[in-house]
Amino acid sequence: MGRTSPPIRVALDQEAERIRKSLEVIQDPSIRAALMDILRSYDDIIPLLMLIPPQLPIDSILLAALAKLWARVLELERKVASKNNTA
Amino acid sequence: MKEKWLLRTIPHEDVAIAIWVDEEGRVSFEKRDVLYPLYLLSFKEEKTAALREDLENVEGIHEVSIEEWLSPPWYEGKVKLLKVTSKNLLFLQRLGKELENKGLAQPVNTQPGSLLLGLREHGLKACYWSSEKNNEITYHVPPLRVLQVVMRDRKLVFTLYALGSGEAVSGEADRYDYPVDYIDDSHVIIDYNNVIPTRLAGWRPVIRVNRNPVDNIYGLIELCRLSCMDLERVSRSSIGEILTTIEAFRAVEKKMLVPKARMGGDTWRDMDSLLFTDKGGLIGSPRPGLYLNVAQLDFSSLYPSIIATHNISPETLNKPECTNIHRPFGSPHVICLDKPGLVATVLRELVNRRESIKKLGDKTSSYREKAIKWILVASFGYLGYRNSRFGNIYAYETVTWVAREVLKRAITAAEESGYRVIHFIVDSLFISKNSEKIEKEELSRLIEKLSIITGFKIKIENMYKWLIIPRTNHVYMERGATNRYYGLTLDGKLIVKGSICGWSEALLSDPDKEEELISFLSSHNHPRKLCKDILSNATRLGLDIRYEE
Numbered sequence: 068m069g070r071t072s073p074p075i076r077v078a079l080d081q082e083a084e085r086i087r088k089s090l091e092v093i094q095d096p097s098i099r100a101a102l103m104d105i106l107r108s109y110d111d112i113i114p115l116l117m118l119i120p121p122q123l124p125i126d127s128i129l130l131a132a133l134a135k136l137w138a139r140v141l142e143l144e145r146k147v148a149s150k151n152n153t154a
Numbered sequence: 155m156k157e158k159w160l161l162r163t164i165p166h167e168d169v170a171i172a173i174w175v176d177e178e179g180r181v182s183f184e185k186r187d188v189l190y191p192l193y194l195l196s197f198k199e200e201k202t203a204a205l206r207e208d209l210e211n212v213e214g215i216h217e218v219s220i221e222e223w224l225s226p227p228w229y230e231g232k233v234k235l236l237k238v239t240s241k242n243l244l245f246l247q248r249l250g251k252e253l254e255n256k257g258l259a260q261p262v263n264t265q266p267g268s269l270l271l272g273l274r275e276h277g278l279k280a281c282y283w284s285s286e287k288n289n290e291i292t293y294h295v296p297p298l299r300v301l302q303v304v305m306r307d308r309k310l311v312f313t314l315y316a317l318g319s320g321e322a323v324s325g326e327a328d329r330y331d332y333p334v335d336y337i338d339d340s341h342v343i344i345d346y347n348n349v350i351p352t353r354l355a356g357w358r359p360v361i362r363v364n365r366n367p368v369d370n371i372y373g374l375i376e377l378c379r380l381s382c383m384d385l386e387r388v389s390r391s392s393i394g395e396i397l398t399t400i401e402a403f404r405a406v407e408k409k410m411l412v413p414k415a416r417m418g419g420d421t422w423r424d425m426d427s428l429l430f431t432d433k434g435g436l437i438g439s440p441r442p443g444l445y446l447n448v449a450q451l452d453f454s455s456l457y458p459s460i461i462a463t464h465n466i467s468p469e470t471l472n473k474p475e476c477t478n479i480h481r482p483f484g485s486p487h488v489i490c491l492d493k494p495g496l497v498a499t500v501l502r503e504l505v506n507r508r509e510s511i512k513k514l515g516d517k518t519s520s521y522r523e524k525a526i527k528w529i530l531v532a533s534f535g536y537l538g539y540r541n542s543r544f545g546n547i548y549a550y551e552t553v554t555w556v557a558r559e560v561l562k563r564a565i566t567a568a569e570e571s572g573y574r575v576i577h578f579i580v581d582s583l584f585i586s587k588n589s590e591k592i593e594k595e596e597l598s599r600l601i602e603k604l605s606i607i608t609g610f611k612i613k614i615e616n617m618y619k620w621l622i623i624p625r626t627n628h629v630y631m632e633r634g635a636t637n638r639y640y641g642l643t644l645d646g647k648l649i650v651k652g653s654i655c656g657w658s659e660a661l662l663s664d665p666d667k668e669e670e671l672i673s674f675l676s677s678h679n680h681p682r683k684l685c686k687d688i689l690s691n692a693t694r695l696g697l698d699i700r701y702e703e
Contacts, residue, residue, distance in 0.1 A: 074434070076636075080628075087630070107631050113439045114578075118558060120429040 467495025
């Protein structure tokens with residue numbers, strides 16, 4: 068997207084930075100920490116976004132966060148299954 | 155008759171003075187009659203014949219003829235051009251301007267231009283031997299005496315040497331105390347600081363490498379032979395200009411009109427199409443850290459090879475009437491295969507020439523090969539450059555599209571073969587196999603597989619004992635730098651990429667200590683010992699080590 072709009076990495080960084088700067092308005096520290104965690108997650112899917120660029124940067128941040136959560140759920144399921152098997 | 159090598163040709167009024175150097179380094183001057191051509195495109199085609207009649211009566215013009223040329227952007231239709239020849243180059247230039255100002259006709263084929271076209275037509279090709287017809291891969295150069303002048307501490311430091319012999323004479327003089335004897339004794343002057351006045355140089359080409367990244371005489375001679383420009387002009391031209399001249403010569407050979415400015419710009423497009431197609435190469439997001447036994451694989455001249463293989467050229471992209479269409483890797487733009495594309499043809503020849511020169515393996519051929527590499531490096535960017543005569547944004551987008559697909563296939567294939575892809579940058583892949591040493595035979599098998607799958611040549615760029623991908627200075631994200639890494643190769647060479655620039659983002663806190671750190675890193679083969687030593691020498695090396703919970 069170099070010619071007409073910023074590269075995807077820059078666009079995402081700008082969006083994440085915009086959100087991060089306003090995080091203080093959230094009172095609950097646990098929600099704030101969770102949001103911060105979400106903002107850290109998009110780096111892993113940048114190569115994918117280079118091939119299939121999103122319309123809005125926030126879509127990609129949410130997709131990345133969802134993928135990370137999904138991976139955690141799968142990991143937990145695997146651990147529960149192995150614990151049940153040993154029990 | 156003795157063989158002579160053309161150093162340069164200087165047009166002077168109605169004659170051209172050719173300056174030759176023979177096998178022994180002796181200089182001779184020859185007066186030659188050269189008819190320079192000027193191509194004119196009448197603003198009203200029906201008035202071309204009338205304009206021809208008028209021009210035939212103008213004094214100083216040798217001949218006026220009407221020729222049919224292929225017209226841009228698709229080079230399908232034909233257009234009538236007036237070819238005016240004259241012995242006087244200056245007169246032709248003035249005539250072209252006057253006709254344009256009067257609104258009668260505009261000069262075309264201004265690149266390569268009347269001078270180069272005229273000289274080439276009369277066999278006066280700079281840096282060629284008098285008997286040479288084609289630009290062969292192997293050629294020899296006469297014992298040119300080269301005077302190199304550089305300013306150091308307000309003094310002129312000069313060295314005179316002859317090509318092909320190890321002998322050199324050096325000296326030093328005050329700023330305005332020009333080494334006249336040395337200048338008189340030389341054939342070529344390399345003036346690094348623009349200090350030698352033109353009047354002193356006389357007929358000698360003065361090489362001033364301000365715009366051209368090639369500063370070696372053998373590299374410049376290679377560029378001369380490719381573009382038909384002389385040493386002085388080639389050294390002062392940008393790489394893009396040299397590339398365009400090569401392309402323009404090829405266009406003229408095929409009677410394809412070279413436009414004054416770029417034809418066919420970008421059309422209106424929606425945001426979706428821009429987001430989807432207007433992108434660069436594929437770059438990974440590596441995890442920062444230390445990796446052991448890493449192989450770096452690199453596609454050889456990927457972008458020029460893509461252009462050459464897929465016939466990418468401005469006149470072949472999205473051509474309206476085409477019978478044989480090609481859509482490489484599902485590209486959004488269509489390539490026409492009815493005729494070989496101009497840019498694709500030129501680049502194919504350059505890629506092949508570079509490969510052949512590389513195989514020669516001697517020192518001069520490495521300079522020549524690097525000079526061609528510069529053209530290849532610039533060739534892709536020039537496709538997208540707005541002032542490029544043979545540029546087209548769709549061609550540019552198709553190249554990056556194919557490159558991304560090629561890299562994607564290579565990544566998948568490498569992972570299917572059991573390798574872990576640590577990082578990838580446009581045309582490079584960093585792979586490892588559980589940090590174990592990768593055998594060469596195994597890697598050769600992978601390379602063969604990747605070359606077949608992608609259709610492009612891939613080679614081993616480096617084999618690292620260890621490779622460090624540093625962290626970026628991102629505030630809250632553990633992100634690896636995409637274009638910065640350090641690594642020690644199996645043969646003990648330390649490769650450092652991107653560390654000198656942007657030091658503020660790097661591991662270092664003190665840029666003055668960087669060289670010391672690099673030599674420190676290269677003295678270690680094992681990362682565990684290296685880490686321990688880094689920690690104990692952190693202060694001395696000016697490192698800012700941050701500990702995280």
